Amino acid sequence: MEKDKILSLKGLSKHFGGIKVIEHVSLDVTAGERVGLIGPNGAGKSTLFNMIAGDLEPSGGTIHYYGDRINSMPNYKRTQKGIVRTFQKNNLMMGLTVRENILLVLQRINQKHTQWWKQATPGNYQLLFEHAGSLLHEWGLEEYSQTKVKDLSYGVQRQIEMIMAIAGNPKLLLLDEPTAGMSQVETDQIISLINKLPVEVTIMMIEHDVDVLFGNTDRVIVLHAGTLIADGSPEQVRENPEVKEIYMGKEVIANA
Amino acid sequence: INTTTKEKDKDTKTNTEEKGTIKIGALLPTSGVYASLGENLLNGMKLYFEQQNWEVAGKKIEIVQEDDESDPQVGLRKLRKLTDQDQINILTGTVSTAVAYAIRDEVDKRKLPYINSHAGGNDLTRAKRSDYIWRSSFSSWQIGHSMGEWAYKNIGKKIYVTAADYAFGHEVAEAFKAAYTAAGGKVVEEVYPPLGNNDYSSYLAKMNRDDIDGIYAFYAGSDAVRFVQQYNQYGLKGKIPLIGSGWLTAEDVRPQQGMSPDGITASIFWDYSISTPENKAFIKAYEKKYNSRPSIESAEGYDAAMIIAETIKKLNGDISDSAKVVDAMSSIKITSPRGPISFDKETHNVIQNLYIVKTSVVNGKTENKVIDTIEQVVDPGK
Amino acid sequence: MRNLPVKGPLLFLIMVFVPFFLSIFYVNLLTEIFILGVFALSLNILVGQTGMVSLGHAAFFGAGAYAAGLAAIHVSTNTFLSIAAGLLAAFLLAVIIGLFSTKANGFYFLMLTLACSQIVYSIIYQWRTVTGGSNGLTGIAPIDLGANIVLSNQVWVYYFILVVFTIVLFLINRFLHSPLGSVLIGIRENEERMKSIGYNTALYKNISFIIAGTLGGLSGSLYVIFNGFISPAEVYWTASGSVLIMVLIGGAGTLWGPVIGAAFIVILETLISSYMENWMMIIGAVFIIFVIFAPDGMVGIFNALKKFFVQPKKLEVDADEPIIKPIKQETKMDG
Amino acid sequence: MLSLKDVHSYYGASHILQGVNLEVKKGSAAVLLGRNGMGKTTAIHSIIGFVTKKEGEISFEGENVINLKSHQIARKGIGIVPQGRRIFTNLSVKENLTVFANQEQGGWDLEKVYKLFPRLKEREKSHAGNLSGGEQSMLSIGRALMRNPKILLLDEPTEGLSPLMVGEVMEVIVKLKEAGMSMLLVEQNIATALSIADDVYIINKGRIVYHDRPEELKKNMDIAYHHLAIS
């Protein structure tokens, strides 16, 4: 059924000059799936996300979203249609406060962003401010509400990235290494919040923390040098010798 | 360096409180593109009043100078300051025509007697004429027109016209063209480089042609320096005669032009070389006081001051009624360094001689010499 | 900003009574400050709010002024008609220039706006038959509000412009921190990210440009009404530079900053240049002092003073009590 | 080798480090653990001089360097792999490695770094800004090694690296240590950290709340979990 297929990539490629970063990747994702994406550094994972989110235009192949070809749809339109992403490298409105960052997402979702005749105060936009407050409460970050993002530690900034993505009503959520730079507690917290998302939200997640990844996905895809080399259940992929060889290494990381 | 106008004025103010003072507002640029012109105008005025001991018809004279920066907006702002704050009795000045036009309505509304001492825009004494505005300097038309017939007779029948691309340049060029073609000449081509242009090489390449008898050029200040120098460097000098307005070879640009101006002919209403007693006396006094030669603008300032003084004298120092001031001014006839001048009662523009001056090398320096006089030129007023 | 409902009307009242106490010279100066204040406010929408530093804003001032002036001369002396003509001209120009200049960023945007405004300048400068060329457009009739009410008295002009200024300030106050306004601020902070959270930033940048340009045109038409003339000098890039400086010195991105900046520059220029010839030197030195000692502009100084005098206790507490900022652990431990 | 005594650091008015005491012995690896926002990076930045408002004593080889400028501190032989990698995006990969290199006291050179990270050699001519996240991490480590420092400050160096790469980097760190290099390592993964540490510090709200040898900590992981708020 076309309908369940939220995302469908066919023969997708990306070349930078002579460098072939993604080559003929084909992939279908069903609505509600939780997909993990792994691969060695420089395999092309983030590039793949960039193309799905519209930050890069593919060199070849097609991207279909709910059956529509979106190859050259600009990124903001895709976000409006529910493709929401986080960035591997923190990418926020650094000079604004945490709450202002989140409000920018919420006001668009609630179609308030074209109003110009009222100041954005808690009095005028009670619902938005309450929503922002509850999100921050949920993440235990209320005390940062009025702090400028640039004054936050790296890890907390990454959490703000996550909040903004989740606040954006995603249908397809693309998470690029959500737990990188997070301490153990914050990692656990992020995972539990991801798991709390409604089941119909589709999630694709790049993650180098294999415990997190294998423990919280129902399908894992492996990219290597721009091509798809494995696609299956976490168990299958984990046992795949090729994946072990190119990705896991000697597994120094024991389960702590 | 312009020594502190303001301090001087304050001095005069303190010693003269009891006698009654006439305040003359001088709206002149001391910064911006026309700063040096404003400075020379002011110097000329100060020289004259100093010769009168800063006193005319029993009244003390005080000059209140404001810098209009040659910017109309600033000019209007400063005019308001002069009238509202300083309560001036008579206004003079403005180098820039745009400033003169900008303040025209305000002057008219306030019935403030205004002797324009430089801005040459034709309309000031034509369509924008006001009962209270009189011009002692010149109109663009007078400058351009005076050369037309002379050029046809003495230079040739075909000419190339070039002028800086601004209203003044166009007005002068138009007046010249009208007079020249009326005399029978033919304007072969015209070109108007932007004001403040820094390289004339390609324009000069256009002018370097065999089918013309001369080039008529209107440039002033730095444009004149560059144009005349490059005219020489690109080998046009000695091949095609150059004529123009007096600013092309004025006292204050010639030193920078080297030997390049040698042979240029220009028309102007005052020149260093006019050999009347009035001019000689003026030059002597000016050189003594400022240790430099007067420029055209210095003479303009001197004349404006003289006209103001004559007007005050006629009214015995009572200048409270603007209408009377204007009336007194209209019938003034004096012989100034530039020769006999009077006002056209119809247009309020000055009636004056225009001189054809030629530049040549004397003792290793260039000097101008009056070679012809066009007597008593009257602006047609439309 | 919260106490504006009190402070604003009070300030307005004071301004209403000003002409009774000040000489006409100062009333005129204030009028000019309001006009340039509107101009600076309009540029602030671009520079302070959207983060697009323009060096060509005088083009809109000029478009508004020339259109209003030409309408007054050739069509009707009705002031509202003149202003409408000015707004329309500036709006159209902003649409055209905005269309391609908003594609460029940072310094390139600055230079592109400079280029466009210089082109506008030279059109005005060279189209002598219509605009009067370097001599400008003069002889524009005084304010005529229709129904035979002609405001030839400068005090009435003052009131008229005060009212317009107040309305503009009120609207901008609403706009600055409204949802739409915060989209523009977001673009200033990180345009790429704003795209990723679903904003068509190109569109919003254009909107910002058009609002700023049209308001700039409004100030231009007010200028013509006030002065009765307009000349190309007001459209030259130096005019764009000087309004930019008003915004920066006053405090970019704040409500009052641009207005204070405009007042500061106008007063400084008028007063200093009357007392000394080398006034540019003084202004230059003032800039330098500002940049080094008050980088957030005049409003920044006010805020710092306010902080210093109003809440000295709180600051001391901050310094004494070594509370590290992140205290999120408490919330954590609860759960 | 490097010791911090009662170091206080500030960002403007906020007092971040509140009396940190910490020591890295010659040829050993000290690991700094702590939750997000507790001051790990601030500690590293205080040592290298990125934070300028600070008090106390930071002595390196017996000399107090707290008042020196960053470049002076770095020239004393302190290398840094900062958080967020901070490679020079407008330089090529090779330039990133060579421009700041310090070859005087041997050890690491371009060849060796390329051998450690073959990926970098493949991307040698690329704009560093175009590298993938993990490649940037490699570059940042390589850049620090090229300076041949006496001590390395590593702020979450393995962030964004694949497990394979993490393993290799850890191996290198162990080898470096064996070769006599001292280092201060900030790490989120406790297991990884403990596997190479000689000393473990836990920082909480700008204060060192725990310090011991890893063997001791391993015996009683509850303490660590308590300080790190892991339930």
Next chain:
Amino acid sequence: MSTLLLQLINGFSYGFLLFIITCGITIVFGILGVLNLAHGSFYLLGSYLGYSLIMKAGLPFWAALAAVPLIIAVLGYMLETIILRPTYKLGHLSQVLLTFGLAYIFHDLFAILWGKNMLVVDPPPALNMSIQLAGYSVPAYRIALIVIGLAIAIFLWFFQEKTKWGAVIRAGLSDKEMAAGLGVNIHLVFTFVFVLGSLFAGVGGVIGSPILGAFPGMEFQILILSLVVLVVGGLGSVSGTLIASLLVGFVETFSRYLVPELSLIITFALMAVVLVVRPQGLIGRRV
């Protein structure tokens, strides 16, 4: 045909003159990221000093050409260390304002020291003549400009592309703090670059003065011209600036010849077209 040749030479010499004038601002902006709005003032100071030394003190032209840039470089050194340095942490806009303030101060200083009239410097005697080319005379000094400009271009290109300095400076631009953390005294580097930029402003001032002269307000003309070249070239690469200078030189020269009515807008129109087509300038690099 021969007019075409003449115009070609004019275009070249004007283009190289532009390059000599603008390379200083390019260095400072392209490498340091500081938009030095006082560049025009440094240039003009070079011209004025050149005037004083050559026309008043009677020094030979070439001696002045050596001395003046050094004086300006020292001035640049003082300004950078005293005024500019505290503003680096404040961002680019502050430096723009600050250098603009400097330009204002210089403007009045010049008027006090050198008056308000235009001053012109004579070219060196050896070049003070015209050469006959294809039936036209061309000033020898204009030809010399081509040679001097070329020499400067080669020197700068070598400096920026072939020495480690260029990369160090670019690194400092992208992350000053990190560069310092890797042992580079970035302040020293910045000072050096600013001094170098000032030096070239002085060179431009002396070389340009026989053609352009010196008068109050000229610094702003030079500044705008420099900015145009800077942007058309693509912010800060030496090769970009050279190409842009020549392009602007040619377009101006030929447009004056072919469509003189448009000469007022032609440079700006050129810049607008370049930016609309290539928003990064000709040899673009993101800043």
